Amino acid sequence: MDDLANALAADLDxxxxxxxxxxxxxxxxxxxxxxxxxxxxxxxxQETFIRAYRALGGYDADRIRAMSLRPWLWTIAMxxxxxxxxxxxxxxxxxxMTETGNEDPEPIDQxxxxxxxxxxxxxxxxxxxxxHVVGLGIAEISQITGRxxxxxxxxxxxxxxxxxxxxxxxx
Amino acid sequence: MSIEQQLxxxxxxxxxxLSEGVALGTGLAEGYxxxxxALGDVIVTFNPQGVSSLDIADGFEDRYAERFxxxxxxxxxxxxxxxHVQEAIERGSPGRLPVxxxxxxxxxxxxxxxxxxxxxxxVRPYGWVAYEIHSPRAVRAVxxxxxxxxxxxxxxxxxxxxxxxxxxxxSLGGPHNKVELLEHEGAMPHLLEDLASQNVRVRGDxxxxxxxxxxxxxxxxxxxxxxxxxxxxxxxxxxxxCEVCRPxx
Numbered sequence: 001m002d003d004l005a006n007a008l009a010a011d012l013d014x015x016x017x018x019x020x021x022x023x024x025x026x027x028x029x030x031x032x033x034x035x036x037x038x039x040x041x042x043x044x045x046q047e048t049f050i051r052a053y054r055a056l057g058g059y060d061a062d063r064i065r066a067m068s069l070r071p072w073l074w075t076i077a078m079x080x081x082x083x084x085x086x087x088x089x090x091x092x093x094x095x096x097m098t099e100t101g102n103e104d105p106e107p108i109d110q111x112x113x114x115x116x117x118x119x120x121x122x123x124x125x126x127x128x129x130x131x132h133v134v135g136l137g138i139a140e141i142s143q144i145t146g147r148x149x150x151x152x153x154x155x156x157x158x159x160x161x162x163x164x165x166x167x168x169x170x171x
Numbered sequence: 172m173s174i175e176q177q178l179x180x181x182x183x184x185x186x187x188x189l190s191e192g193v194a195l196g197t198g199l200a201e202g203y204x205x206x207x208x209a210l211g212d213v214i215v216t217f218n219p220q221g222v223s224s225l226d227i228a229d230g231f232e233d234r235y236a237e238r239f240x241x242x243x244x245x246x247x248x249x250x251x252x253x254x255h256v257q258e259a260i261e262r263g264s265p266g267r268l269p270v271x272x273x274x275x276x277x278x279x280x281x282x283x284x285x286x287x288x289x290x291x292x293x294v295r296p297y298g299w300v301a302y303e304i305h306s307p308r309a310v311r312a313v314x315x316x317x318x319x320x321x322x323x324x325x326x327x328x329x330x331x332x333x334x335x336x337x338x339x340x341x342s343l344g345g346p347h348n349k350v351e352l353l354e355h356e357g358a359m360p361h362l363l364e365d366l367a368s369q370n371v372r373v374r375g376d377x378x379x380x381x382x383x384x385x386x387x388x389x390x391x392x393x394x395x396x397x398x399x400x401x402x403x404x405x406x407x408x409x410x411x412x413c414e415v416c417r418p419x420x
Contacts, residue, residue, distance in 0.1 A: 013199055016197065016199060017190065017193075017194065017199065020189070020190050020193050020194075021185070021190065024185045024189055024190065024193075025182065025183075025184060025185045026182065028185060028186060028189065029181065029182030029183065030182075032182075033181055033182075038186075042186050042189060042192075045189060046189060046192045046193050046196055047196075049193040049196075049197070050193060050196040050197050053193075053197040053199075054197070088250075089249060089250045089251040090219050090249050090251050091192075091195060091196040091219050091249050092195040092196075092201075092202030092217055092218065092219070092246040092247060092248060092249055093192070093195070093202075093246055093247040093249075093250070094188045094191040094192050094195055094202070094244060094245075094246050095204075095244075095245045095246055095247060096187065096188055108172075108177055108180050108181075110181065113177070113178075113181055128178065129178075132174075132175050132178035132179060133178050133179065133181045133182055134182075135179070160174055160175070163174055164174055167174070
């Protein structure tokens, strides 16, 4: 993480694609499970990176070196999700040259999980997904959501309990 | 499997096209698409700021790499102005299409923005452009700026001709393309060459006693046309300059 911040501080344009590659997967899948929609999650992920790039362009090297990129990106993403701000129409749209298969592995019933997660409150869903799908720590989640650590812990705990009840009821 | 373990499996790989979408959205890469023109297939490149270059489709990738050297990928232009690209090519002026001229100097940009005001079917000499941008002595620099136009057809540098009236060079595939484009637009390139050979610079309307650049629509509507070898000769005969084409260069 620090290496990446250093690389960004040294050469933003060259290093930024690496940020997308290293952080894009968890950002996308976290957003995908929070918002429940593939296309919307993809748009939000793209928009998050574009905003991040623009913001970094205005920061000096010291400020970039001192950054914790992961919680910072998630904070941008969560703000976008709340505001639903888009300027998609001002950007070129990539045209895929080759047909690609579905990138989702299906070891477990994802649709069932999307349904269960959607039944949680927004705060619980966000906390559970960030903690257990994305793998962030409680302190990071607290920083991203702006909620106290105790509240985040309680959200994760209650969210998991509710999920457990749902699964029991299904059987 | 515990709930926590199952939740961990709710992610996969990076969706296809996401990195590309970010590269295009940040401008770290440019998009390109194919369009139709009077010279056949052309490639237009663009980024969130606007259209950045236009070139003949055949072999464009090597020329783009050499001149701009940025990552390039097939894309659709931003939907906000996607519909204006083909129109701009046909009209030979940007209109509402945003153009990104960050690849040229401020001086070159001024030259190109002035060039973009020359109406379809008409031409102006390099000296006219120099005069219009308040650098009347920079005719040669205007010539180089026009030759470096990154967005030909949309910024109609084919409408800028030599100060002696000859058609002159053209960067998009050579001078024959310039003649073809002018022919296509009704700018009478063969008449222009004839007039240049006879040292005619401006033409006057004998009735209104107004003189113009030879392709100006004002003098083309005249019933009786008088040719002059210079603006001074026209003025000496009591003619005044046209307010539409401003024949000073």
